[in-house]
Amino acid sequence: xxxxxxxxxxxxxxxxxxxxxxxxxxxxxxxxxxxxxxxxxxxxxxxxxxxxxxxxxxxxxxxxxxxxxxxxxxxxxxxxxxxxxxxxxxxxxxxxxxxxxxxxxxxxxxxxxxxxxxxxxxxxxxxxxxxxxxxxxxxxxxxxxxxxxxxxxxxxxxxxxxxxxxxxxxxxxxxxxxxxxxxxxxxxxxxxxxxxxxxxxxxxxxxxxxxxxxxxxxxxxxxxxxxxxxxxxxxxxxxxxxxxxxxxxxxxxxxxxxxxxxxxxxxxxxxxxxxxxxxxxxxxxxxxxxxxxxxxxxxxxxxxxxxxxxxxxxxxxxxxxxxxxxxxxxxxxxxxxxxxxxxxxxxxxxxxxxxxxxxxxxxxxxxxxxxxxxxxx
Amino acid sequence: xxxxxxxxxxxxxxxxxxxxxxxxxxxxxxxxxxxxxxxxxxxxxxxxxxxxxxxxxxxxxxxxxxxxxxxxxxxxxxxxxxxxxxxxxxxxxxxxxxxxxxxxxxxxxxxxxxxxxxxxxxxxxxxxxxxxxxxxxxxxxxxxxxxxxxxxxxxxxxxxxxxxxxxxxxxxxxxxxxxxxxxxxxxxxxxxxxxxxxxxxxxxxxxxxxxxxxxxxxxxxxxxxxxxxxxxxxxxxxxxxxxxxxxxxxxxxxxxxxxxxxxxxxxxxxxxxxxxxxxxxxxxxxxxxxxxxxxxxxxxxxxxxxxxxxxxxxxxxxxxxxxxxxxxxxxxxxxxxxxxxxxxxxxxxxxxxxxxxxxxxxxxxxxxxxxxxxxxx
Numbered sequence: 158x159x160x161x162x163x164x165x166x167x168x169x170x171x172x173x174x175x176x177x178x179x180x181x182x183x184x185x186x187x188x189x190x191x192x193x194x195x196x197x198x199x200x201x202x203x204x205x206x207x208x209x210x211x212x213x214x215x216x217x218x219x220x221x222x223x224x225x226x227x228x229x230x231x232x233x234x235x236x237x238x239x240x241x242x243x244x245x246x247x248x249x250x251x252x253x254x255x256x257x258x259x260x261x262x263x264x265x266x267x268x269x270x271x272x273x274x275x276x277x278x279x280x281x282x283x284x285x286x287x288x289x290x291x292x293x294x295x296x297x298x299x300x301x302x303x304x305x306x307x308x309x310x311x312x313x314x315x316x317x318x319x320x321x322x323x324x325x326x327x328x329x330x331x332x333x334x335x336x337x338x339x340x341x342x343x344x345x346x347x348x349x350x351x352x353x354x355x356x357x358x359x360x361x362x363x364x365x366x367x368x369x370x371x372x373x374x375x376x377x378x379x380x381x382x383x384x385x386x387x388x389x390x391x392x393x394x395x396x397x398x399x400x401x402x403x404x405x406x407x408x409x410x411x412x413x414x415x416x417x418x419x420x421x422x423x424x425x426x427x428x429x430x431x432x433x434x435x436x437x438x439x440x441x442x443x444x445x446x447x448x449x450x451x452x453x454x455x456x457x458x459x460x461x462x463x464x465x466x467x468x469x470x471x472x473x474x475x476x477x478x479x480x481x482x483x484x485x486x487x488x489x490x491x492x493x494x495x496x497x498x499x500x501x502x503x504x505x506x507x508x509x510x511x512x513x514x515x516x517x518x519x520x521x522x523x524x525x526x527x528x529x530x531x532x533x534x
Numbered sequence: 535x536x537x538x539x540x541x542x543x544x545x546x547x548x549x550x551x552x553x554x555x556x557x558x559x560x561x562x563x564x565x566x567x568x569x570x571x572x573x574x575x576x577x578x579x580x581x582x583x584x585x586x587x588x589x590x591x592x593x594x595x596x597x598x599x600x601x602x603x604x605x606x607x608x609x610x611x612x613x614x615x616x617x618x619x620x621x622x623x624x625x626x627x628x629x630x631x632x633x634x635x636x637x638x639x640x641x642x643x644x645x646x647x648x649x650x651x652x653x654x655x656x657x658x659x660x661x662x663x664x665x666x667x668x669x670x671x672x673x674x675x676x677x678x679x680x681x682x683x684x685x686x687x688x689x690x691x692x693x694x695x696x697x698x699x700x701x702x703x704x705x706x707x708x709x710x711x712x713x714x715x716x717x718x719x720x721x722x723x724x725x726x727x728x729x730x731x732x733x734x735x736x737x738x739x740x741x742x743x744x745x746x747x748x749x750x751x752x753x754x755x756x757x758x759x760x761x762x763x764x765x766x767x768x769x770x771x772x773x774x775x776x777x778x779x780x781x782x783x784x785x786x787x788x789x790x791x792x793x794x795x796x797x798x799x800x801x802x803x804x805x806x807x808x809x810x811x812x813x814x815x816x817x818x819x820x821x822x823x824x825x826x827x828x829x830x831x832x833x834x835x836x837x838x839x840x841x842x843x844x845x846x847x848x849x850x851x852x853x854x855x856x857x858x859x860x861x862x863x864x865x866x867x868x869x870x871x872x873x874x875x876x877x878x879x880x881x882x883x884x885x886x887x888x889x890x891x892x893x894x895x896x897x898x899x900x901x902x903x904x905x906x907x908x909x910x911x
Contacts, residue, residue, distance in 0.1 A: 229855045298852075471901060475675075478606045478897035480855040520855035524848060528905035 158244060158334060159251035161342050166389075166448055168396040170342075171349040178242040178347060181282060183232055185351075187358040188225045190477050197221040197492050198510075206496070217499035220510040221492060224362075224375065226355040229481050229520025233274040233306075235436075236351045236518050237338075240386055241275035243347025244336050245283050260285055262332035267313065267320040269295045270436060271519050272338040273303045281307035288333055290323045296523055339384030340442030349390025352378055355514045356400065363512075376506070377401040378514040379488040379498075382415045382458060383437035385445025387518065392454040400514075401505070403498065404449065404458035405488040407432035413460040414440045415449060424450070433463055433530065436484035436518060459498040461490040467530060469493060473517075483530075485517040535621060535711060536628035538719050543766075543825055545773040547719075548726040555619040555724060558659060560609055562728075564735040565602045567854050574598040574869050575887075583873070594876035597887040598869060601739075601752065603732040606858050606897025610651040610683075612813075613728050613895050614715075617763055618652035620724025621713050622660050637662055639709035644690070644697040646672045647813060648896050649715040650680045658684035665710055667700045673900050716763030717819030726767025729755055732891045733777065740889075753883070754778040755891040756865040756875075759792045759835060760814035762822025764895065769831040777891075778882070780875065781826065781835035782865040784809035790837035791817045792826060801827070810840055810907065813861035813895060836875040838867040844907060846870060850894075860907075862894040 164170040200216035228236035245264065248254060263286035266276045273289045280287035287308040291300060292315040304310050313323040327333055337344065360374045378395060382388040382404040392402045406413040410430035418425040418441065428440045441449060449455045461469075466483055469490040473481050491498050492513060502511055541547040577593035605613040622641065625631060640663035643653045650666045657664035664685040668677060669692040681687050690700040704710055714721065737751045755772060759765040759781040769779045783790040787807035795802040795818065805817045818826060826832045838846075843860055846867040850858050868875050869890060879888055 234855065474857050474901060475899070478611065478857040480851050480857055522852070524851060524908035528908040531901040531905040532909060 158336060158341050159247045159254075159343060161444065163247070163251070164342055164346060166342060166345075166393055168393055168398070170346050171353055171390065171394045174243045174346040175350040175353055177246050178239060178350060181242045181279070182238055182350075183230060184354055185227045185230045187355060187362065188227055188477065188479070190223060190225070192476050193472060193489070194222050196472075197223065201494075201496070209496070211496040214496070217496050217503050219499045219502035220506060221502065221513050222510055223489070223492070224355065224359045224512060224514045225477070226351055226358075226514060226516045227479060228351055229479060229485060229517050231519070233271060233278050234519050234521040235271035235275065236348055236387055236516070237271040237275035238278060239350050240339070240344035240347035240390075241272065241279040241336065242282075243350075244341065244343040245276075245279045245285065247343045248334060249283060249285075259334065262334065263287055264336050265290070265324055265327045265331070265333040266336045266338065267291070267324050268338055270299065271521055273299070273308070274306060276336050277303050277306035277308035288327045288331065290320055290327065292320065298523065299521075337442075339386030339439075340444050342444055345386050345390040345445055345448070346393065347390065348387040349394040351387065351516055352380070352391035352394035352514070355516065356394065356398065359512060359514065374512070375400050375514045376511040377403060377502070378516070379403040379405055379491060380516045381405050381434070381437055381484055381487040381518055382441065382449070383484070384439045385415065385441035385449055387516065388455065389445035389448035391516065392448050396454060401456050402454065403456055403491070405491040406458060406460045407434040407437055407463065407466060407487060408460035409463050412437055413458075416458040416460055418446070419450060419458055434466055434484040434487050436482065437487065457498075457501065459491045459495045461487060461494055465490045465494045471531070479517070480520045480522060481517050482519050482522045485519055488515045535713060535718050536624045536631075536720060538821065540624070540628070541719055541723060543719060543722070543770055545770055545775070547723050548730055548767065548771045551620045551723040552727040552730055554623050555616060555727060558619045558656070559615055559727075560607060561731055562604045562607045564732060564739065565604055565854065565856070567600060567602070569853050570849060570866070571599050574600065578871075578873070586873070588873040591873070594873050594880050596876045596879035597883060598879065598890050599887055600866070600869070601732065601736050601889060601891045602854070602866075603728055603735075603891060603893045604856060605728055606856060606862060606894050608896070610648060610655050611896055611898040612648035612652065613725055613764055613893070614648040614652035615655060616727050617716070617721035617724035617767075618649065618656040618713065619659075620727075621718065621720040622653075622656045622662065624720045625711060626660060626662075636711065639711065640664055641713050642667070642701055642704045642708070642710040643713045643715065644668070644701050645715050647676065648898055650676070650685070651683060653713050654680045654683035654685035665704045665708065667697055667704065669697065675900060676898075714819075716761030716816075717821050719821055722763050722767040722822055722825070723770065724767065725764040726771040728764065728893055729757070729768035729771035729891075732893065733771065733775065736889060736891065751889070752777050752891045753888040754780060754879070755893070756780040756782055756868060757893045758782050758811070758814055758861055758864040758895055759818065759826070760861070761816045762792065762818035762826050764893065765792075765832065766822035766825035768893065769825050773831060778833050779831065780833055780868070782868040783835060783837045784811040784814055784840065784843060784864060785837035786840050789814055790835075793835040793837055795823070796827060796835060811843055811861040811864050813859065814864065834875070834878065836868045836872045838864060838871055842867045842871045848908070856894070857897045857899060858894050859896050859899045862896055865892045
């Protein structure tokens with residue numbers, strides 16, 4: 158990767174990233190849902206709170222209008238295309254890279270998911286050879302999709318050390334440059350462009366429907382947090398705008414490492430969770446942590462259960478008729494079911510409805526897996 | 535229902551229907567897919583044709599650009615909202631209806647699916663009481679959705695005579711007016727507005743992207759055919775425009791009654807099929823048949839297998855990331871897999887790419903059913 162210090166972690170750098178990657182990515186649509194906004198604006202019942210940490214308490218009563226940034230319609234079906242294009246474009250423009258034979262040596266990464274396809278597409282588009290290390294247990298569809306963009310796929314075991322060993326071999330053999338999935342400012346700034354577009358698009362939509370109503374864009378954005386690339390980038394995209402940024406995680410088997418890390422004041426380095434939000438199983442990276450642990454940039458991180466993720470997924474599939482992967486809906490799940498979050502919204506909004514942006518991160522579902530999730534009891 | 539002869543079966547009547555229902559329905563988006571258009575424009579291989587009626591023959595080589603009219607995003611999740619609103623609005627404006635106590639007597643229909651929800655919504659919107667007869671075996675989700683719009687739901691057995699007996703009882707008790715799901719010109723003309731919008735939207739999109747390229751809108755539209763309301767309405771919407779209209783059916787257990795009827799020169803009156811295209815299990819109605827059997831209005835009807843419907847459904851869910859029900863993709867399946875249809879396109883297009891409109895009819899999937907369809911072997 159190019160020098161991580163070449164760009165400051167700031168909104169200006171997200172704007173600059175956007176200018177650079179715009180020709181290569183989709184400006185994905187922003188959808189709304191009256192039904193789901195009404196659901197979020199209806200207090201949970203006592204019965205619904207039973208068995209939760211908020212049992213017996215007065216339900217929160219926030220007023221929320223959602224704006225869904227649909228990165229499931231992005232190239233490769235996920236926001237990861239943004240970070241990959243940005244990282245590679247910065248590499249291409251970095252001093253001495255072309256002359257030093259950087260292009261011939263190519264790039265390498267390890268990923269079982271959307272980052273693999275994103276690097277494969279971005280490198281093929283920019284005519285850079287790429288090597289993607291995937292766990293041997295990846296689904297055939299994911300492997301085929303990664304290969305279809307042009308990458309050479311290598312296989313490894315599933316643990317981090319096993320994957321890293323294969324990557325190290327590739328680098329030794331080819332001199333390829335590593336493109337990490339989230340732990341680099343260029344990747345984070347690329348992902349942040351989704352938050353930037355969301356802000357612009359809500360302003361445009363409000364102008365269309367409510368001329369003269371004095372609408373001022375989003376009040377807040379909530380984004381899922383796995384390695385933290387998207388959440389940190391989104392936070393930077395909102396820096397200085399007054400828009401409050403929140404993170405969302407699954408709580409299953411400790412996947413809420415970011416939340417726990419913030420409570421402990423220290424980044425948690427290892428996570429072993431098999432949450433259905435499979436894009437969110439990794440711990441927050443060192444670089445994203447610098448942003449996320451800054452209270453001025455990320456107000457708070459909240460978590461939800463597997464059942465809440467599943468119920469929210471059903472809602473989006475059945476009501477909005479868009480295909481999203483389970484990781485995608487974790488932000489929406491927090492807004493619907495996490496009473497701590499809902500109280501913060503209620504307290505901050507002072508009776509005024511909040512315009513809340515939600516990033517749907519991707520739509521690469523495995524239909525067999527989805528089938529199993531919703532199989533009849 | 536209002537007098538079926540009050541409006542001629544013509545494009546002008548579809549335009550008039552559109553003016554009437556526009557305030558009540560969504561102008562649903564039209565999507566494209568480079569990947570799926572390329573797939574349709576690639577000849578099938580000899581291996582793919584093995585085991586089909588076209589084994590050993592030269593594969594067809596049509597050039598197709600798809601435009602998908604997404605009625606899965608329509609109110610109640612299906613095009614049926616169009617016909618229901620049109621039928622009820624014509625009823626309301628029919629002479630003597632209000633004065634004669636028509637409103638108090640309300641409306642009634644029988645449906646296990648989208649028509650039930652459509653009549654429930656339209657009647658609630660227009661403040662007319664409605665009674666919906668649903669088979670006892672309907673999924674709880676469908677029953678709840680129908681009730682949620684405000685209808686009073688009654689239950690019956692699953693066969694046509696059982697359902698009709700309950701409807702007859704309702705009419706005897708309340709004097710309610712029957713709103714049939716497809717067999718009435720007002721319903722057909724309402725459904726045809728989807729075809730009309732599709733034509734307009736393609737012209738608009740072509741204007742945006744290809745100024746001066748001399749694009750002239752759609753060459754053809756293909757729509758699924760169950761009772762024939764949508765296909766006949768779509769055919770009328772294209773009357774006199776030069777746009778060729780085709781129908782599509784599942785072939786499973788004789789669900790291709792329209793195709794067979796056209797071959798025999800006589801409408802087939804009874805169908806007993808459990809095709810996964812569950813919106814297409816009914817025979818074509820008497821009124822739709824008048825239109826569909828007119829070769830000038832509908833060029834031909836083609837059928838596909840259950841496996842082809844399933845493969846197409848997977849393609850739409852995985853590639854386009856939109857949720858559609860199996861019935862929705864039967865037109866696209868024909869364009870991808872039916873060599874008779876593909877040859878007709880190739881022959882008619884004379885080397886020029888065709889712009890082919892495809893109506894995605896609805897998105898009301900049962901996730902449990904979808905899960906079963908795609909469960910891992």
